[in-house]
Amino acid sequence: MSDYKFIFSGPVGVGKTTAIGAISDVAPVTTDEQASDMTKAQKSGTTVAMDYGMIKLGDRERIHLYGTPGQERFDFMWEILTQGGIGLILLIGNNRPDPFSDMHFFLKAFKDFIGRSKVVIGVTKMDLTDKPRIEDYHLQLEDCGVKIPIFEVDARMKGDVSLLIEALLYSLDPGLEG
């Protein structure tokens, strides 16, 4: 049996748990607890350890989908979760107070992991507020010298989440047949 994993990360309430659930072959395992701090304003339950889902490829291969807890006080988990990971799916909520700051924070937090793999960014909640636009996110990254796929996504839509992963796969190997 061969096991591989993708990491989903991003701030609280951007849809990591939902995105994993959208493409997982098994009912996602969540470790949500009742929020009792500032997070409560954004959602009633929040992930405190990790989310887990899985895609089965035949009998011999499994792709594990791990969602990091969104709160920074659980950042000690992030390094552990990324070990052996293939790539990072970063979700940013467009309705958050400062989505650019969120993006920069997480790109910096996962800098080492991104350096040895690749990252794609999904901007969620654009149905709630359409500004900033996707172009604005690209402008924020213009100086960093890399061209990261950034897509508008609805974390509930399997097609959107799948396309994020497809872009990640092609970023890792543009010659991939498909």
Add this chain to the structure above:
Amino acid sequence: MSKAPLTPVRLAAVGMDQRQRNALRMLFTTQCNNRYVLMEEDSSEICILDLDVFGGERLWEEFRERHPDRPLILVSLKPGEIADAHTLFVQKPIPVNQLIAAIEQQRRLLSTRNKTCSQVESGAPHPIAKNNHQTATPQPGKKNTPRRAASLMSASKEKIFVGTSPDIDPKDPAQLTKVYYKPDHYLQGIIQQALNQAVRYNKNIAIEGPWPAIILDIEKHKIWVSAEERQLRPYCTVPDATLEVPLRIIEVDEASPIGRREFPIQAFLWQLALWASRGRLPHGTDLFQPIYLRRWPNFTRLVMTPYALAIAALWAEQPRSLIGTAETLDIPQRYVFAFYSAAHAIQLAGETRRAVDTLIEPPAVKPSQNRGLFGRLLNRLRGG
């Protein structure tokens, strides 16, 4: 690999800008084991001259006046015929192995000259001096049908958005004419013109013609169309060079969405470009000039043609020519042309202008060690 000589060969890059010199320097360091070193012209043994820089031909003449018999390697995007015993030609983008072969050829020439002090005779044309350009002539083994890409798009939709044109031989002028279209002769060009005006005056624009009413709302970045896509498409696929379309500035109220279908401006233009181009290119696009991708398209909200992700990933890494992209990915040219036309319409892709981008051939794509796994996952995600 042969043992590196103790003394590096001294090369000069004549007429090249700093970026090109840096690219050569990096190449010599990372891929040539420091066998070659870049110096000023006066201290060099062999020179490399880029004919494509401004006044390149004159630079070449002046160089030969200064150094009648110094070994020279000419590089250019255009195929060259060199009648000169001391000069070799390598076509850009320069394949690294051909550049090394040319340098080594010139080094041997120098060595022989130094040993014997006899005149080198010009013999049969050197293989490097021949045009080394890879043409896009269809190869017997090359697929002209998608591998599995149609899983993203039905065959009928693919015909609408990408067309069915076979690959062309870019050296055949007759075939070349078939690969171009003029966006200005289509609704695509009119919408682009309207967008320019809307941005310039920060006003909404009504685009009036025989087609269903179209309104461009610049503040919301939306297009309103009073028809279904299938009703609009016929107006987007037929060229009309004589059409003059009045673009009318309108007030906000007139852009009311009641009874109209809404499209983001970029997604609308992207789709119009695919409809109009059907696997062709905007008139005048250079098939051999490397193409840059300014940023990844927002694929979740656009019509995605087969291989679009692969092409975007390739161009995001490094500019590559349209022909080179089709060859590298081993896909029919029309998929590359369609993607370029759509991305160009929304200003996400264009031809590179920096000399350094055409200097050295992009490296081959290295397959990931997980390619098999990725392929299976891709198939799974696409419903396979």
